[in-house]
Amino acid sequence: MAIAYFALNGFIFLITQYFQVVKGFGPLGTGVRMLPVAVSVAAASLIGTRLAVGIGNKIVVGGGLTLFCAALLWISTVSQATPYAVIAAQMVVFGTGMGLTQAPATEAIMGAVPKEKAGVGSAVNDATRLFGGTLGVAVIGSVAASLYTSRLAATIPAGLPARAVAAARGSVGGAVIAAQKASQAGFARLGSRLQDTAVLAFLHSLAGGCLVAGAVAATGALLAIFLLPARPAAETAPPAVATGSQPETAPEREVRAH
Numbered sequence: 001m002a003i004a005y006f007a008l009n010g011f012i013f014l015i016t017q018y019f020q021v022v023k024g025f026g027p028l029g030t031g032v033r034m035l036p037v038a039v040s041v042a043a044a045s046l047i048g049t050r051l052a053v054g055i056g057n058k059i060v061v062g063g064g065l066t067l068f069c070a071a072l073l074w075i076s077t078v079s080q081a082t083p084y085a086v087i088a089a090q091m092v093v094f095g096t097g098m099g100l101t102q103a104p105a106t107e108a109i110m111g112a113v114p115k116e117k118a119g120v121g122s123a124v125n126d127a128t129r130l131f132g133g134t135l136g137v138a139v140i141g142s143v144a145a146s147l148y149t150s151r152l153a154a155t156i157p158a159g160l161p162a163r164a165v166a167a168a169r170g171s172v173g174g175a176v177i178a179a180q181k182a183s184q185a186g187f188a189r190l191g192s193r194l195q196d197t198a199v200l201a202f203l204h205s206l207a208g209g210c211l212v213a214g215a216v217a218a219t220g221a222l223l224a225i226f227l228l229p230a231r232p233a234a235e236t237a238p239p240a241v242a243t244g245s246q247p248e249t250a251p252e253r254e255v256r257a258h
Helices: 002-022 027-033 035-055 057-075 086-110 115-155 162-170 172-184 186-228 252-256
Strands: none
Touching: 002 027, 002 057, 002 086, 002 115, 002 172, 002 186, 027 035, 027 086, 035 057, 035 086, 057 086, 057 186, 086 115, 115 162, 115 186, 162 172, 162 186, 172 186
16 A cells, blocks of 8 residues: 555656646646546546455455556656647556555455454554655655756756756756746747756656656565465454353352462
8 A cells, every 4th residue: 555655646746747847737737637547546446346355455456556567667658749648548557556456455454453443454544545655755756856957967058047057956847937037038049948958857757756666566566466465364253152151250260270
């Protein structure tokens, strides 16, 4: 569960920037275009639950994470010219893998605890999601930022003011704003080159971040296949009291102890 949310939140962190900076969509347009992920997660969660009942959690969760990994590797190939239809198909594969992983993994967590400790199991499930998601944004975001900065430093056009260079190195959004200001100041060609360079550097970082997330998802798939039980362990019933026997009284227990 932690690995799935690690990859999911890292992907969302990068793809929102891709839609807004590379494709030029607004916040609302970006949210609408990410609906294929939500819809496919919901549909695959229902399918994953039914499959887990029939064939067990191990195969479904391992298969879901494998699909998750394949989608991330596919997403790492996107470019500025990639049509939205292709990206939507990538998100459907991604969301399907997430849905197949999420419901059976949750069932495995909740099925491993007795009913009287269902609250504890639910809390562990929620904490696992939050931990994985937070770590995903931190790690994948750091990897992407490092790749972006290194690529931009090697390709940034000469002649830019120091403030524009600093803004561009800070983020791809800052680079786009700096390019717009340079164009407004009469340096249209320089601003255009800066924006193109920043977009290419961001696509490089997006690919690297997706590859890292895909490698983590592949590791999770192997862990699920080899370590995750197919079914929650059955609870051991307490030993039955023999018919006709009477509970031991306190004096009897004291005599037996002596």
